Each structure stands twice: as structure tokens, then as C-alpha cells.
Amino acid sequence: MNKFMDLLENILLPIADKLNNNRYLTALRDGFMVALPLIIFGSIFVVIANFPFLDHIISKDAYTAYQNALGPASAATLSIMGLFVIIGIGYKLTQHYKGEAIYGGVVALASFLILTPQVVGKTTGVIPTAVLGAQGMFVGIFTAFISAELYRFFVQKNWTIKMPPGVPTAVSKSFSALIPITFTLTFFLVIRILFSLTPFETVQNFIYTIIQEPLTKLGSGLPATIVAVLLIQLFWFFGLHGQIIVNSVFDPIWYTLNDQNLKAFQAGHELPNIITKQFMDSFLVGMGGTGMTLGVVLLIFMIGRSRQLKELGKLGGPAGIFNVNEPIIFGLPIVMNPLVLIPWLLAPVVVTCITYFSMATGLVPKPAGVIVPWTTPIIINGFLATGNAWQGGVLQAVNLLVVMAIWWPFLKILDKNYYENEKSAGTIDISHNDEFSINKH
Template sequence: MNNNKFMNVLEKILLPVADKLNNNRYLTALRDGFMLALPLIIFGSIFVVIANFPFLDRLLSEEAYAAYQNALGPASAATLSIMGLFVIIGIGYNLTRQYKLQGIYGGVVALAAFLILTPQVLEGISGVIPTSSLGAEGLFLGIFTAFISAELYRYFVQKNWTIKMPPGVPDAVSRSFSALIPIAMTLTIFLAVRIIFSYTPFETVQNFIYTVIQQPLTVLGSGLPATIVAVIMIQLFWFFGLHGQIIVNSVFDPVWYALNDQNLQAFQAGIELPNVITKQFIDTFLVGMGGSGMTLAVVILLFLIGRSRQIKELGKLGGPPGIFNVNEPIIFGLPIIMNPLVLIPWVLAPVVVTIITYFAMSTGIVPKPAGIIVPWTTPIGLNGFLATGNAWQGAVLQIVNLLVVMGIWWPFLKILDKNYYENEKKASKQK
């Protein structure tokens, strides 16, 4: 009865919030914008790893090693360093598509609006855009710009402030002219905003956004308490059958990516990494251990303690995909969703691992994440090694965390397995 009451309270509080977040067009556009950029980010990250293989600086001469890094440098410079541009295009495209309009125009108008607001001076030289403004540092401005520009473009189109071409004109030409006035008016508004801010103490919109909004949020998001709250919310949303990572990451990804980029720049410069909490802290040391909730530990326990047929078969089914961090068979087959017997380990284990990982890295026992985006399907051990800049301690920490998760889950899975086993015995006797 107590379990039912507790479940009902959680449902009443969480489900309405999760439903609104999941169906919010802006969060959906934000999520899909990052998905557009993800292949490019991973490509750049792979070459960061290749360019910084361990011991290469000792095997090669100083000149050869510098030439090697310079040859591979453009791969990350053209992707990771300007990731904000891809995210902006993706947000503008997806938000415009939600209004049943031409998504490509929403994407390009968002990009153009962002470039209008971006400072175009570097060390006194005009006409030059610093790449830092196009990456994580400019990401918050890019997100807001993409939302506003897409909404303005949509507003002007739906007001029919468009040029109508006569019949017989090719579709491509007709679409271009119909988008001309909405795009021109949208970009004019952003130009006016740039001019207005040039007379303020901030000088640029980017400085304003970074000082007033991004810096405080980044400080908050880089702390352990906020990260624990995010992790708990991810697990609770999943428990109710909602994709917790998509919902929570839509809010936290801009912060985590910004922190990630700071570490990447420090790693490439060979200086101390500033942040423990980054995108790869979450993706590698929590998700990268079998999927959300680190269910690779659960898969191993299914083989070790399973007596019931359901548990044994589930272990066989969930094992291969679990190695590559795909855990839907476990989430839906155990099940984890709406199962009060596993709620405590499902929420507790990621929180404990978050705390262990944070203190291991903040004390220097394990190197901090180097800012390298490791593909999410990379198996445990290898992804920890790569994410920490090719450090073996990252892989060892994952193994330690895996054992901790197994210890937390053990008694609860024993109870669940016993329950399934007894039910199967009763069912077989009834036959």
C-alpha cells in the first residue's frame, strides 16, 4: 500500500512536468539541433584522440610531432571549434519545420542572424570572427538567436509578407523570392539589436549573454549538487517510461558542452583542465556503462544470480547490446519502468557513481575529461580511456564504478529473481 501511495505521488508530480517538457517545441528543436551537430562533433573528437595518442611525443621528434598535430588539427578546428554553427542551423531548421514551413530557410536565417550579432574583430583586425565565438562560448547566444529568428521568420511568413511569383516560375526561384521579405525583415531586426548594444557597456550581445546568463548557469551546472539533481531527474523520468536523457539533456546540454569545450581547449594547450563536470562526465562515466542507469552491471548480475527463466533469458537478450550501451531490453524487459522493486537502485546507483567520479577527478586520482566527444556506443573501459585523454585511470574508474553499481543492485535483483522464480514454479505446477 505504501508503495502504491508513493508511486501515485511521484506520478502526479513528475508525469505532467515530463509531458510538458517532452512536447515543448523549443526543447524539441534544441535536442534535434544537437543531434544534427553530433556526427560532426564526434568526427572532430576522433581526430583529437588520434592527434594526441599517448607516447607519440616521445616517439617522434619535436618538429615531427608538431607537424603531425598541425596536419590533423583542421579536423577538430572545422567541427568541434565551431560546433555552435551546426547547432544553430539545426535549431532554426527544426523549429521552422514544426510550423510546417521550409526548414532550410529557418536554418540559414538563424545562422545569418547569429553572425550579425557576433563580434567581427580579432585583436584589432576587423572582418575576422574569432572561432571561440562560433563554439561553446557563443552557444547560448546562438540558441536564443535561433529561437527568436525562426519565430520572427515564421511570423512574417504567416502574415503573408511575401513576394508572389507568377505561375510558370520554377519552384526553387519562387521559394527564394517568397522567403526574401521575411528573411530581410528578420535580419534587419537583428542588425538593429547589434547597433543598439554597441552603445551599451557590454558593446555586443554576445558579451551581454555570456556575462549575465551563460557564466552563472555554467558555474551552477559545473557543480556537484546541480549534477546530482539532473541525474536523479533523468532516472525518475525513465522510471515512468519517458526518455529522461532527452528531457533533461535538452536543458543541461548547452552548459555541459560549454564546460566540455573549455576542457578540450585546455587539453590541446597542454594546461590544467578546469572542469570535472562536462558532457563526457555524464556520457562516459554514467551513460557509457551500459546505457542510462549503468545497466551493464545489471546484465552481469543477471548471469551471476539468475535462477528464474525470465532473468536468464533477459541476460542473454540484454548482454550484447548492453556492451554497446543500448539498454532498452533491460529497461523494458526487467522491467525497470514502473517497477517499485528496482526504483531505489535505479536512482541511487547513478547518484553514488556521480559522487565517486566527481571526487576521484577533483582530487586528481583520475584525470578530468579531456573534452573529447567519444561515440556513445563505445564499450566500457575504452570510452573511459579515451574520454580522459588516453589515461588508463579513466578505464579503471569505470570498472570500480561498475562494481559499486553491482553491489547496490545485488539485493534488489535477488528479490526480483526470487519473485520471478516462485511465480514460474507456481505456473508450472498449475500446468
């Protein structure tokens, strides 16, 4: 095992170092870190607002009022998290070039808003929040990169307005940024106009179409499901909301199969399908969120030595129980982190195959078609999804152990890397029992 760990370190750490020295990937990572506190805040209130089975405990009107009262917490953070990431990327990339970082952030935001269609249904002058969140992240990330580079280019060309001495610094900086910002935003306005002349109409429609059309040809079945799972994981690795992109194509198929199982279950007939919507939601997402990161949280508590991972476990653990894992995705981080790419892609595929063949051989009942609330914790989730069969809960427990086994060597390397960095930075003291305390010096 030690030789295997050393081999992984020798392969992965050099790759990670090279990627960490790339200014774009560094800006992307740091941009997500800007949004992390807001993401964690929103994640907490998503759990509270969607607490499992609360709608069966209180009246329908009371439950609606309860959700409406707490809804703004996530609507103002998670639902528009793309905006914070875009500002963060523009800010950090401009800061890398020693420019006025705040202008890099705001020009990135303004550029993205210029590209964003301001219409909902027949109402104009409004921006759909969906494109301000994870759904619009892909366009937002590249817009932030390009806008920051354009802004830097115009500044370095000295296409700026020089104010005379004695003018307040804030005023001087504003006028200095005027021409670079104007040219940058004009570039994106031209891009928007050009796309409006195409059948796609908007940049967002263009991106969505070129991703959606290949997915629609996959169909259903185990091979297609594995491809869908891999795509979900891969999109998330690059900071894109994999569920929104992939599920928008597969949900109609999965829900149809789910409904067929429900009708057969209610009639007492044999269930026809293994792959259904509840198969995906209960035996993949229902184990701590996308990528089944509840296993990662448990491993952090078991083997984590670095202060960074220990604190992350405390933050991500409670939300992970209810299948909300943005704190882990953006805090570990999983986004653009080559040290975790292998388990991030491999574990869901392995669990998908184990679950499929367990149900195909009759060891575990197929999903009964019952829609289980997505925040329902593991074990209970599997029990209810299989029509109150204890085997469903046991299968989830087994899958959780599989995920932990796959993640263990990689998380060990990541933890060791963080631990060594903390030691070299002098932010921790090491005691005889490997517990850390903050260095006061």
C-alpha cells in the first residue's frame, strides 16, 4: 500500500503543482473560494427549508409559508452563485496582473450580464435567475477570463485617461478604467449582437445546444447511465452543475421509467425497470450529494490530520447528511483539483454498476417508483426507494463503504499535502497525538 501511495504521489503531485501555477486555473479556484462562504450559507438553509417529511408533519399552508420565509437565503446565494464566482475570477486574474482588481471583477460581471438574455417568458427587462447560477457557470467562467484579459490588454496599452495631480485617487482610478472598460464591454455587446443573428439567438442557447444534442442520442440502459454519470461528475469537476446539464436531457426518460415502476408496484406486478429517476436520486445523489461525498466526509473524520480538512469536515458534515454537498465540492476542493479526479469519476461508476447488478440479480428490489424527498438521509432513503425493503438500505451502506475505499488513498495524499503546507507555513503546531493548535507566533 505504501508503494502504491508513493506512486500516486509521484504521478499526481507534479500535475497538481503545474496546474496550480497556471494563472487561469488559479483564478478559477480562487474565484470559487470567494463564493464559498455564500455557498455554505445557502446550503445550510436549503437543508433547513427542505427538511425531510416536514410537509407531512405540518399543514400544507404552514409548510408553504415556512419555505417562503427561508427561501431568500438560498435564492440570494446558491441560486445566483455564478455571479459571485464570475466576480471572483475577474478580480483574482486582474490581481495576478497587478491591475486594479476590483475593476477586473466588475467588468467580468458586466460582460456576463451583457451576454445574458433579459427576458422571462414574454416579460422583458428581467434576468432569469437560472442563468445566474450554476446553469450559466460555463459561459460565466470564460466570459470572466476573456473580459479580464481584454481589460488588462487595454490598460497595458495605456489606453487610459490621465487625470492631473491633485485629483482624488478614487476619481483618478475611475477615469483611468473608463476606456479599458468601455472597449471590453463593447466587445461583448458585439458578440451578443452577432449571436442574435444566428438560429441560437444567445450564447447560452449555443452552449446548451452543443451539449444537449449529443446527450439525447445516448438513450437509457446501463451503458448510457454510466456515460451520464461520468458526464455529471466531469461537468462538476470543471465547476459546472452536472445535474442541470445532464438531467435536463435524461430526466424525461428516467421519470417515464420511474412511473412505469410505480404503476407496476401499485398493481403488485413485477417491476420492469432498474434505471429510473429514483435509482439516480437514491443510490447516487442520495448518498451525500453528487459524487456520494458523504463517504469523503466520514473519511475526513477518520484519517484527516490537516487543519483545513478537519474544519471542512465540520462544515460539510451536517449538510452532507441531507445530501447537500456544495461545501465539499467547493471547499475540498473537487473543482479543478487533479488529486481527486480519479476517485471523483471512478466511485460513482463503480457504485452504479454494483447497484445495477444487485438489482438485476434480485439481491435488492428494484426502485418502486416512489419519489423520496431528495434530502432524506442515507439508509432511510434506500429503504423507502425500494418500497420499504431493508435490502435498499443495506445496499446504500455497502456502496458507502465502497466509496470510502476508493477515496481513501487519494484523500490521504491530499490531506498529507495540506498538512505539509500548514507545517511549512507555520500555521500549526504538532503535538504527540497529531492534534493541531494555532501557532501564536
